[in-house]
Amino acid sequence: xxxxxxxxxxxxxxxxxxxxxxxxxxxxxxxxxxxxxxxxxxxxxxxxxxxxxxxxxxxxxxxxxxxxxxxxxxxxxxxxxxxxxxxxxxxxxxxxxxxxxxxxxxxxxxxxxx
Amino acid sequence: xxxxxxxxxxxxxxxxxxxxxxxxxxxxxxxxxxxxxxxxxxxxxxxxxxxxxxxxxxxxxxxxxxxxxxxxxxxxxxxxxxxxxxxxxxxxxxxxxxxxxxxxxxxxxxxxx
Numbered sequence: 001x002x003x004x005x006x007x008x009x010x011x012x013x014x015x016x017x018x019x020x021x022x023x024x025x026x027x028x029x030x031x032x033x034x035x036x037x038x039x040x041x042x043x044x045x046x047x048x049x050x051x052x053x054x055x056x057x058x059x060x061x062x063x064x065x066x067x068x069x070x071x072x073x074x075x076x077x078x079x080x081x082x083x084x085x086x087x088x089x090x091x092x093x094x095x096x097x098x099x100x101x102x103x104x105x106x107x108x109x110x111x112x113x114x
Numbered sequence: 115x116x117x118x119x120x121x122x123x124x125x126x127x128x129x130x131x132x133x134x135x136x137x138x139x140x141x142x143x144x145x146x147x148x149x150x151x152x153x154x155x156x157x158x159x160x161x162x163x164x165x166x167x168x169x170x171x172x173x174x175x176x177x178x179x180x181x182x183x184x185x186x187x188x189x190x191x192x193x194x195x196x197x198x199x200x201x202x203x204x205x206x207x208x209x210x211x212x213x214x215x216x217x218x219x220x221x222x223x224x225x226x227x
Contacts, residue, residue, distance in 0.1 A: 004157070006157075031213050033214075035217075040219070041219050041220075042118070042120075042203050042205075042217030042218050042219045042220055043158070043203070043217045044217070045214055045215075045216075048213070048214055055213075055214075056214055091157055091158070093157075095213055097213055098213070099146060099207070099209070099213065100146065100163075100165065101213075102148050102160040102163055103148075103160070103205075103213075103215060104160065105150075105157030105158045105159070106157050107155070107156050107157045108156075108157050110155075
């Protein structure tokens with residue numbers, strides 16, 4: 001089974017610029033997550049989709065972050081404008097969407113904001 | 115307020131010995147727990163899970179123990195191998211969280227040859 005695909009792997013931008021990340025989940029996985037992992041911390045949920053609807057975006061900084069999941073498959077996460085504190089690894093994960101099943105993560109995008 | 119804590123940032127163990135990684139949680143509603151392993155420049159990889167109806171789950175060299183009254187779980191790796199050197203995260207979910215998981219800060223395990 002193909003895993004969760006993410007691109008790009010690395011991105012360096014200046015503050016106030018915009019950036020977008022792409023994720024393709026495991027085929028058949030209804031639930032898709034975007035997590036932010038700051039160095040030395042555990043992943044923190046930004047947004048959770050069930051098919052193409054948002055389940056939880058309570059920790060998404062909506063003044064600068066946006067995400068969409070068109071047709072219930074691929075997803076994009078955008079940051080505009082970026083701040084220095086957005087430097088982190090952005091992890092996409094997917095799951096079958098039922099309790100008792102784990103999340104499967106992609107390799108992440110490492111974002112550096114200078 | 116951290117709901118999932120891993121109080122040991124790092125742990126070193128000799129190859130062949132037992133590694134014990136600990137995790138504490140504060141939310142009594144958590145009823146499903148996962149352990150993940152993460153190598154540098156890779157995403158976290160699922161290792162093992164346990165639900166609150168059990169107090170132990172085994173998968174090969176990995177065993178997870180859950181003590182609900184103490185709100186504590188631990189991951190045992192026996193025997194430890196150099197390839198086990200990684201950062202280990204525990205994660206927890208509650209019924210009202212849907213499929214959302216809260217992660218601990220991780221413990222870096224080094225297995226010395």
